[in-house]
Amino acid sequence: MAGELEALMTRYCDGDAGAFRTLYARAAPALRAFLVRLTGDRATADDMLQATFLKVHAARGAYVRGADPMPWLYAIAHRTTLDELRRRKRSRKRFSSNDDENPVEEPAALSGKRLAEDDADAGDPEIASAAIAALATLPENQRTALVLTKLEGRSIAEAAEITGSTSGAIKLRAHRAYVALRARLGNTRAEARGESPHGVATRPGGRSP
Amino acid sequence: MNDPNTDDALDAAARAVERRPLPALAPELERALAELSPAPTRRPGVALFRTLAASVAYVALVVAIIRLRPDMHELPATWLAAAGALWTASFAMAMVRAMIPRRGSMLMDAGRARGIVFGAGIVALSFGLVAAQHGAHSVMSHTSIPLFVDRAWRCIALAAGVAIVPVVLGTIALRRTAPVGERWIAAALGASGGALGGLVLHLHCPVADRWHVGFVHGGAVVLLAGVAAAMAGPKVRV
Numbered sequence: 001m002a003g004e005l006e007a008l009m010t011r012y013c014d015g016d017a018g019a020f021r022t023l024y025a026r027a028a029p030a031l032r033a034f035l036v037r038l039t040g041d042r043a044t045a046d047d048m049l050q051a052t053f054l055k056v057h058a059a060r061g062a063y064v065r066g067a068d069p070m071p072w073l074y075a076i077a078h079r080t081t082l083d084e085l086r087r088r089k090r091s092r093k094r095f096s097s098n099d100d101e102n103p104v105e106e107p108a109a110l111s112g113k114r115l116a117e118d119d120a121d122a123g124d125p126e127i128a129s130a131a132i133a134a135l136a137t138l139p140e141n142q143r144t145a146l147v148l149t150k151l152e153g154r155s156i157a158e159a160a161e162i163t164g165s166t167s168g169a170i171k172l173r174a175h176r177a178y179v180a181l182r183a184r185l186g187n188t189r190a191e192a193r194g195e196s197p198h199g200v201a202t203r204p205g206g207r208s209p
Numbered sequence: 210m211n212d213p214n215t216d217d218a219l220d221a222a223a224r225a226v227e228r229r230p231l232p233a234l235a236p237e238l239e240r241a242l243a244e245l246s247p248a249p250t251r252r253p254g255v256a257l258f259r260t261l262a263a264s265v266a267y268v269a270l271v272v273a274i275i276r277l278r279p280d281m282h283e284l285p286a287t288w289l290a291a292a293g294a295l296w297t298a299s300f301a302m303a304m305v306r307a308m309i310p311r312r313g314s315m316l317m318d319a320g321r322a323r324g325i326v327f328g329a330g331i332v333a334l335s336f337g338l339v340a341a342q343h344g345a346h347s348v349m350s351h352t353s354i355p356l357f358v359d360r361a362w363r364c365i366a367l368a369a370g371v372a373i374v375p376v377v378l379g380t381i382a383l384r385r386t387a388p389v390g391e392r393w394i395a396a397a398l399g400a401s402g403g404a405l406g407g408l409v410l411h412l413h414c415p416v417a418d419r420w421h422v423g424f425v426h427g428g429a430v431v432l433l434a435g436v437a438a439a440m441a442g443p444k445v446r447v
Contacts, residue, residue: 015247021234028231037222042229050235055388057241059447061248062386067315075316075388076447131218151223161311164319164389182215 009069013060024053027070030152031077037147038081040136048084052077074154074162078144085140134184138177141165145173146181251315256382257308261301264375268405271371278415283344289411295336296408299329299430300375303401307379307394317383319390322397326434329400333407333430337423347417360416361425368429369436371409372402376433380441391446392438399437403430 005026011019028049035045035052055076063069135143141163148159149170159170234242281289306325310317343349348360379398387394410426 010250013248013250015245017242017245020242020245024234025231032231033223046232049232050238054235054238055447057238059385061250062315062447063250064253064310064315065250067310067313069315072315072388079388079447127218128221128224131222134218135222146219150219160320161314161316161318162389164393166320178215181218182212185215185218 005069006066009060009063010065013063013065020057023069027073028053030070031073034074034147034152035077035081037132037135037151038078038144039085040132044081044084048077048081051080051084055080071154071158071161074148074152074158075164078162082140130185131181134181137184138180142173142177142180145170146177149174150178251386253309257305260308260375260378260382261304263378264300264304264402264405267374268371268409271409272412275367275409275413277412280344280346280415280417281412283346284342288340288342291340292336292411293408295332296404296411299332299404300401300408303329303397303404304375304379307397307401308382315386317387317390317394319387319393322390322393326393326396326400329404330427330431330434333404333427334423335427337421337425337427338419339423341417341419341422343417346415348415349418357421360414360421364410364414364416364421364425365429365432367413368403368406368410368426369433371406372399372429372433374402375405376402376437376441380437380444383445385445385447387445388447392442395441395445396434396438398441399434400430402437403433406433 005023008019008023008026012023031052032045032049035048036042039045039048052073056073059076063072135147138146144163145159148154148162149156154162156167156170156174159174160167163170303325306321307317376398379401380395383394383398406429407426410429414421414426416422416425
């Protein structure tokens with residue numbers, strides 16, 4: 001696929017609009033999946049996908065002929081999304097500090113709630129919802145490392161390139177994210193079985209000791 | 210470390226979001242595509258060669274204009290050769306790291322750029338602090354703080370005047386190319402320019418005490434890396 005994307009990107013830079021549409025059709029599904037996993041929200045992911053391709057169009061002169069464009073596309077998508085999420089978080093904080101007595105509900109884009117609810121019709125819906133909700137609770141850099149290496153199938157080196165960090169940092173973040181995810185999913189399963197996260201059974205409506 | 214339940218959950222999450230049709234292209238993008246014209250693509254090797262060549266030509270002009278240090282002939286030839294080699298290597302390597310992506314990639318490697326910024330900075334600072342040499346006609350500035358500051362200011366101004374050409378040319382070549390790591394890439398450009406400035410200072414400045422050579426001639430690399438990161442970083446970003 002990389003060779004095909006290179007050819008499409010080259011033709012697009014040469015002025016072929018059809019090549020761009022094909023490139024979009026080939027590259028966008030993976031990018032959108034990445035953005036959904038990163039944001040936990042489909043609407044935000046679709047907005048970020050559009051913003052990503054607008055930036056790609058503006059910066060197409062940066063393409064180096066013969067290079068795989070996919071890591072570059074991922075990097076633009078990642079950075080665009082981070083900027084947007086940070087902007088939303090800042091404006092949310094500003095809004096909250098003006099109105100401390102009426103706390104604002106956390107947007108789904110930052111909490112992953114909306115995606116987890118929407119995924120009720122997906123295959124393995126409970127597991128998928130639990131995993132996505134747990135992913136959304138991880139720190140951003142750990143979540144990105146895990147999503148890129150475990151869900152998107154990118155190599156450690158590619159993930160480092162995409163995030164602008166080092167291979168060592170990506171390995172460490174992905175490991176920490178995996179351990180945290182395992183613990184959270186374990187807690188979720190324990191709660192579903194009616195046990196406390198520490199292995200003690202709880203009564204419905206009752207309190208664990 | 211792998212846990213089958215966690216792996217199953219990640220697999221389920223991977224499958225859960227890949228089934229919907231793609232959104233249509235934004236109207237703004239459709240308009241841009243309707244009037245799409247060919248765009249020249251980037252050639253990092255050519256851009257690097259042009260930037261290096263223009264920078265070297267500019268430095269040759271500067272060295273021809275400025276007065277060389279009066280104690281030059283009193284300094285050990287090996288020290289001069291080592292200083293010249295270190296500063297020239299730092300200039301060239303930092304420029305290469307800033308401008309050339311890894312083979313098969315189009316993303317500049319921010320990790321490598323960060324490495325060369327730290328490496329060049331440490332080498333430049335420690336060379337002056339550890340291996341400064343002086344002759345009979347050398348000047349010592351560490352006798353008073355005002356004298357040290359005055360000499361430092363002049364040297365930094367000259368180094369910045371030399372560095373501006375490689376940094377500006379490198380920034381033009383790299384503008385809107387880096388989605389991530391743009392500050393480190395710009396810092397590597399600044400370190401490259403600072404190393405070239407430091408080289409000119411070694412040829413021009415007669416102040417030879419270790420504090421001046423270390424913190425000013427070597428510090429130019431660090432200082433200009435920081436300035437470039439702040440000023441050129443946003444220009445380099447996609």
